[in-house]
Amino acid sequence: MSAAMNSPNLKKVHLLGTGSFLPGPPVTVDEIVSRLGRLDQAPTAVRNFDSGPGPRMAHESGVRLRHFAIDPETGDLTHDHASLAAEACVRALDQAGIEANEVELLAIAAPGFDGLSPPTSARLQAKLGIERCKEFSVHSNCSGVAKSVQIALDAIRLGRCTTALVAYSQLSSLFLRSAYLTQPAMTKSQSLMRWILSDGAGAMVLRAAAEPDAPGHELVDVHVTSFAGTLAPAMTCDLGARAFLEPGSTTESILVGGRHHLDQDFTAVTRLAAPVLDEMGHQADEQWGFTRQDYVHYILSTPTLQLYEDARARLPHVPWECAPFRGAEYGYCGGASILVHLDKMARGDEFKAGDLIVAYAVESSHWMGGGFLVRW
Numbered sequence: 001m002s003a004a005m006n007s008p009n010l011k012k013v014h015l016l017g018t019g020s021f022l023p024g025p026p027v028t029v030d031e032i033v034s035r036l037g038r039l040d041q042a043p044t045a046v047r048n049f050d051s052g053p054g055p056r057m058a059h060e061s062g063v064r065l066r067h068f069a070i071d072p073e074t075g076d077l078t079h080d081h082a083s084l085a086a087e088a089c090v091r092a093l094d095q096a097g098i099e100a101n102e103v104e105l106l107a108i109a110a111p112g113f114d115g116l117s118p119p120t121s122a123r124l125q126a127k128l129g130i131e132r133c134k135e136f137s138v139h140s141n142c143s144g145v146a147k148s149v150q151i152a153l154d155a156i157r158l159g160r161c162t163t164a165l166v167a168y169s170q171l172s173s174l175f176l177r178s179a180y181l182t183q184p185a186m187t188k189s190q191s192l193m194r195w196i197l198s199d200g201a202g203a204m205v206l207r208a209a210a211e212p213d214a215p216g217h218e219l220v221d222v223h224v225t226s227f228a229g230t231l232a233p234a235m236t237c238d239l240g241a242r243a244f245l246e247p248g249s250t251t252e253s254i255l256v257g258g259r260h261h262l263d264q265d266f267t268a269v270t271r272l273a274a275p276v277l278d279e280m281g282h283q284a285d286e287q288w289g290f291t292r293q294d295y296v297h298y299i300l301s302t303p304t305l306q307l308y309e310d311a312r313a314r315l316p317h318v319p320w321e322c323a324p325f326r327g328a329e330y331g332y333c334g335g336a337s338i339l340v341h342l343d344k345m346a347r348g349d350e351f352k353a354g355d356l357i358v359a360y361a362v363e364s365s366h367w368m369g370g371g372f373l374v375r376w
Helices: 029-036 044-051 051-060 081-096 122-129 144-157 187-193 251-256 266-290 305-314 336-347
Strands: 013-021 105-110 134-139 164-172 200-208 218-226 298-302 357-361 370-376
Touching: 013 081, 013 144, 013 305, 013 336, 029 051, 029 134, 044 051, 044 134, 044 200, 051 187, 051 357, 081 105, 081 200, 081 336, 105 122, 105 144, 105 218, 105 357, 122 134, 122 164, 122 251, 122 266, 122 305, 134 144, 144 164, 144 200, 144 218, 144 357, 144 370, 164 266, 298 336, 336 357
Parallel strands: 105 134, 105 164, 298 357
Antiparallel strands: 013 200, 164 200, 218 370, 357 370
């Protein structure tokens, strides 16, 4: 068990409230194209994929409903990262029974940002009406939840603050709408992303326990790790400084070439997702001092039922009865998924006093991951 979990000098941290938000009305597989827009100018192979294999794969994914922050009438975005997160934060604060101005530390993670300046964290702070606080923006995909939780947990334990608000915002629609895409430069893998991802946000309110033995839902510890030094990226979006390092690069050439598209190496994901999850899970178990049989609930971030079943077949030692596939009704909203599932389970009274709950996500962008452990 980690020294941090046992030190008498560090404050105990309670999980006071959870919140989640899924924008817009639920979208069925047959409504995805109408919501995201058609690919009328894409290469023939992409258009053929979008009209046949794409929707078929989505129907077989185990996900019945998705959510997009898109106005169904106009096709315009309804939220940015900050406003999407704000919806979840308000719900978490309400459940915790505290006012926004009681928050001393605000941390938000997202795979993108609302602008290079100001940071999304400051924009979220303003939307919530928090006059003054510490604020952190974490630029990361699925592992961003654990990274943000670690910032908040460590700050509370060390006495830097008493109350923290952690959020994650997944605005996949930004990358998926036809209005964003340079259609002639699209590939089939980029089109496939439109049939997998959706939007959502989640939030948690954390607070230092009044006394070491005070009752409450305890945030026990966090685990974060990265294999970026040994594994190649499997999710990319080259809209950034790296693209401008190439001689003669301009904003126009980057956009015309489709460098701003979100892409995925699905072969690498199929090959690596399960073993990377397993290795990261072993690292977390060792850090926390528990075995997988100690956990009553596993909350995993899994995009499709196929990947879930693949992991289940390849990792038979995981107690999968404690980790059902939970994406059917909510879609896959990246790192927000584990917070959405945590919130739905908490509000549905699925947890009992004393239950150990693990929430864990693997990020394929450069094979990072992270999770947190809660004792209910």
